[in-house]
Each structure stands twice: as C-alpha cells, then as structure tokens.
Amino acid sequence: MTKPEVVPFYRAIPRLVRNPVTELARMGTDAAGRVVRLDLGPFRPYLISHPDHVQQVFKTDWTNFVRAGMFWQPLQRLIGQSIMGEGEAWESARKILQPLFTARYTATLAEDMADIIAERIVELDDFALAGRPIDVEHQMTSIVNQAVINLLFGGRITRDTAERLAPEFATCASSIGFRMLFPSVPYSIRVPGDRAFLRSTRKIHEIINPLIERAQRENIESKETKEVVSALLTARLEQGGQADLRQIRDDLVNIYGAASENTAMSLMWLWAVLHDHPEVNARLQEEIDRVIGGGPVRPSHVAEMPYLRMVLQELVRVYPSAWVVPRQTVADTEIGGVRIKAGSQVLISPYATHRLEEFWPRPEEFDPERWANEKAGSRHRYSFIPFGAGPHVCLGQHLFYIEASLLIANLFTRYRPALPYPQKLTPVLGGATLRPKEKLFLQLHPIERNLAA
Numbered sequence: 001m002t003k004p005e006v007v008p009f010y011r012a013i014p015r016l017v018r019n020p021v022t023e024l025a026r027m028g029t030d031a032a033g034r035v036v037r038l039d040l041g042p043f044r045p046y047l048i049s050h051p052d053h054v055q056q057v058f059k060t061d062w063t064n065f066v067r068a069g070m071f072w073q074p075l076q077r078l079i080g081q082s083i084m085g086e087g088e089a090w091e092s093a094r095k096i097l098q099p100l101f102t103a104r105y106t107a108t109l110a111e112d113m114a115d116i117i118a119e120r121i122v123e124l125d126d127f128a129l130a131g132r133p134i135d136v137e138h139q140m141t142s143i144v145n146q147a148v149i150n151l152l153f154g155g156r157i158t159r160d161t162a163e164r165l166a167p168e169f170a171t172c173a174s175s176i177g178f179r180m181l182f183p184s185v186p187y188s189i190r191v192p193g194d195r196a197f198l199r200s201t202r203k204i205h206e207i208i209n210p211l212i213e214r215a216q217r218e219n220i221e222s223k224e225t226k227e228v229v230s231a232l233l234t235a236r237l238e239q240g241g242q243a244d245l246r247q248i249r250d251d252l253v254n255i256y257g258a259a260s261e262n263t264a265m266s267l268m269w270l271w272a273v274l275h276d277h278p279e280v281n282a283r284l285q286e287e288i289d290r291v292i293g294g295g296p297v298r299p300s301h302v303a304e305m306p307y308l309r310m311v312l313q314e315l316v317r318v319y320p321s322a323w324v325v326p327r328q329t330v331a332d333t334e335i336g337g338v339r340i341k342a343g344s345q346v347l348i349s350p351y352a353t354h355r356l357e358e359f360w361p362r363p364e365e366f367d368p369e370r371w372a373n374e375k376a377g378s379r380h381r382y383s384f385i386p387f388g389a390g391p392h393v394c395l396g397q398h399l400f401y402i403e404a405s406l407l408i409a410n411l412f413t414r415y416r417p418a419l420p421y422p423q424k425l426t427p428v429l430g431g432a433t434l435r436p437k438e439k440l441f442l443q444l445h446p447i448e449r450n451l452a453a
C-alpha cells in the first residue's frame with residue numbers, strides 16, 4: 001500500500017482560505033497527480049487528479065463513488081431527486097433526458113436558440129453606439145439564461161419572468177460555498193449563505209410551478225411541442241402513469257442549473273484571454289468574417305468554424321467551470337495504491353487534471369493549437385474532463401459548443417469586442433462554479449456596415 005501525500009492542517013487551511021481553486025489545483029499538480037489527502041480538521045478529503053484515477057472514479061468503479069456529502073448534500077434542497085442525483089431517481093431521469101440532448105436533437109433545438117441569441121445581441125447596439133461598455137457577467141448570464149429557458153419552456157415564459165429566475169439561481173450557486181466546504185455541519189445550525197439559499201430556492205419553485213401547471217393543461221391538447229417541459233410531461237406520464245409537479249420541477253431545476261451557470265461562467269473568461277492573445281483574437285475574427293460575412297448566424301455555420309471550436313476547447317481546459325467534482329465512497333477501496341475507507345470524500349479536480357505537465361505541456365499557456373489535428377487516442381481520454389466522464393457525463397456538451405459558438409459569432413459579426421483596459425482575472429470559489437473575482441467590462445466597437453444590415 002502507498003501512503004497518500006498529506007497536506008497538513010496548518011498548511012492546507014491558510015492556502016485554501018487564500019484561494020481554494022488555485023491552491024487545491026496546485027496541491028494536485030505539486031504531487032504530479034498522486035493521490036493527496038487534505039487535513040481540514042474533521043473533514044479529510046482525498047484529492048484526485050491523475051487521469052488513471054479519474055477513470056476509476058468516473059467510469060470503471062463509478063458505482064462505488066456516489067454523489068453524496070460535500071456539495072451534493074447542500075444542493076439537494078434545491079435540486080431534489082433527478083438527473084443530478086443518484087440511484088433510481090438519476091437513472092429514470094437520465095433515460096428520459098438523454099434522447100433530448102443527442103447531437104441530432106440538439107441541432108433542431110439550436111435553430112430557435114440561434115434566433116434568440118441573435119435578437120439579444122442586436123439589443124447591445126445601444127451600448128455599442130453610445131460607446132458604453134457592457135457588464136460581461138450580467139449580459140452573458142442574461143443571454144444564456146434566456147436561451148436555456150426557451151429550450152425548457154418555449155414561448156410559455158415571458159422575458160420578465162425568465163429574468164427573475166436567473167438571479168435566484170445565481171444566489172443559490174454563490175451561497176452554498178460554506179456548506180460545500182463544511183458538509184458535516186447539521187442543518188439545525190444556520191451558517192453563512194443558508195438564509196439566501198433557502199429564500200432563492202423558494203422563489204425558484206414559485207416561478208416554475210405555475211409554468212409546469214400551464215404546460216400540463218396545454219399538453220393535453222398538443223403533443224407536438226418540442227420544448228423540454230412538454231417532452232418531460234409526456235415521458236414521465238409514459239414511464240409512471242402520472243407526472244407529478246414536484247418531479248417535473250426537480251427535472252427542470254436540474255437541467256436549468258446544469259446548463260445556465262456553467263455556460264455563462266465559461267464564457268466570462270474568454271474576453272480576458274482574447275485580450276492577452278491578440279493573435280488568437282485576430283484568427284477568430286478572420287474565421288467568423290469569412291464564414292458568416294455580415295450574418296445572420298445559423299447553427300449550420302458552427303461546423304464550418306473549426307478554430308472557434310479549438311478556442312472553446314482550450315477555454316474549458318484552462319477554465320473548467322466545474323472545477324471540482326466531489327464523490328463519496330460506498331465501500332472500502334484503493335486508488336493509485338492508496339487505501340480509502342468507505343464513506344470518505346473524494347474530490348476530482350478537473351482544474352488540476354488539466355494542468356498536469358505529463359499530459360499538457362506548458363499547461364498554463366492558453367494555446368488553441370493543441371486542439372489542431374486532434375487524433376483519436378493521441379492523449380489520455382481522462383486527461384480532459386470539463387464535462388465529467390462515464391455514466392454521469394454531461395448531457396449538454398453539444399449544446400454548449402453550439403450555444404457558445406452562436407453567441408460569439410453573433411458578437412464578432414456586429415462588433416469588434418475589446419476590453420476597455422487590461423484585466424487579469426482571478427479564479428475564485430464563488431459557489432458551485434469557477435468564476436472570476438473581478439468585475440469585467442467589454443467595449444463593443446460597432447462594425448457600422450453590419451449594424452445597418
């Protein structure tokens with residue numbers, strides 16, 4: 001048996017308080033992918049970053065590593081029982097949702113998504129023409145949110161209601177930081193973030209319930225609609241003979257939570273990266289101009305922009321929004337020769353895995369060229385895990401690449417986006433996802449001839 005690398009309490013705590021994201025990753029990379037044990041007092045998780053170990057946890061031995069404890073337990077009060085859960089609830093939700101997110105079906109959903117994104121980008125003309133920079137977080141979140149909401153509810157939801165939902169989810173995501181780090185604190189004890197989390201959970205339920213009830217009434221008349229809520233109602237009815245409000249709500253909250261925050265936060269980092277890499281920016285602009293011309297941007301264009309795809313892949317390598325994916329062991333096991341007892345917490349860190357020098361030369365460098373001529377089998381399959389892997393692998397990968405491409409191509413077609421001043425972004429633990437600490441603004445210099453088109 002091998003002993004894990006141990007980071008003792010007196011070193012682990014100050015480092016994690018300083019910056020949990022970067023410090024946790026550094027503990028993994030300093031150990032060159034060996035299993036690390038963190039001593040955080042009563043909580044002593046194992047940090048996993050080597051692709052072989054990732055493969056074991058996500059794929060080969062996945063039933064022994066369940067979503068419980070850290071992160072999942074506090075989130076339960078929001079997401080209930082559905083695809084982000086475990087066991088039967090997960091299995092039945094996955095069976096229903098998987099067909100909705102295949103590459104082919106996603107392509108049909110993407111047509112509506114392209115219209116919504118294009119409309120929303122046109123609205124930014126006011127900022128561009130007045131020379132006022134946009135607040136990147138606000139705009140990215142709001143556009144992605146509307147695109148996802150439309151996917152879920154079609155025309156059933158007004159823009160005003162959609163805009164009330166987004167901040168509530170953002171509050172949920174940002175207010176569970178304390179409970180994520182200290183999952184063993186009982187719920188009878190109020191901790192920072194609890195009140196905000198519960199208030200927002202209640203509001204989310206209040207907004208979503210009437211939408212489902214309406215879809216339920218309308219679904220009886222038409223089964224032809226393609227938005228997710230209708231497909232869910234039909235599938236749940238077929239599966240169990242009844243579709244109760246709570247189950248459908250859990251399903252929708254799970255998808256919304258998985259789809260919006262991750263996509264919006266991933267896109268935040270792009271603008272600072274492009275500022276630091278003018279050559280990448282220029283190549284991207286050239287590709288988009290050549291393929292789209294003056295617009296409009298359609299989903300069929302996405303496959304014609306391979307450089308944009310490479311930039312996005314590199315973006316989620318360097319800034320994986322799901323920066324840590326926790327699991328709990330069911331039975332005693334062993335990873336990389338280290339014995340791990342049942343009930344232990346295991347943290348997979350995509351942020352660390354993506355920075356292991358053995359698999360990623362010059363790991364801190366943003367270099368889309370690494371994705372040119374990607375040959376199947378040329379790198380360890382589990383060295384790139386922004387979307388997880390194995391039976392719980394993300395259902396929304398295709399959708400992410402399409403949605404992000406549509407958004408970026410629309411922006412570049414109307415404007416030359418640029419930071420008004422250089423900004424270095426610091427990854428922070430703002431809650432469940434990786435987000436920059438700094439507020440980011442983007443100047444949209446109009447391309448006059450395209451604005452008039």
Ligand code: HEM
Pocket residue numbers: 067083084085094101254255258259260262263266316320321322325385386387388389391392393394395396397399400
């Ligand atoms: C940049 C964008 C995204 C990132 C980084 C991301 C990341 C992830 C990761 C790491 C997992 C695995 C979680 C685990 O193993 O416990 C996951 C699962 C999931 N994602 Fe995504 N995701 C993104 C976008 C989306 C979108 C757009 C959707 C829309 C449908 C989506 C739906 C899901 C679902 C339903 C699951 C649960 C799958 C299961 O457990 O069976 N994701 N995602």
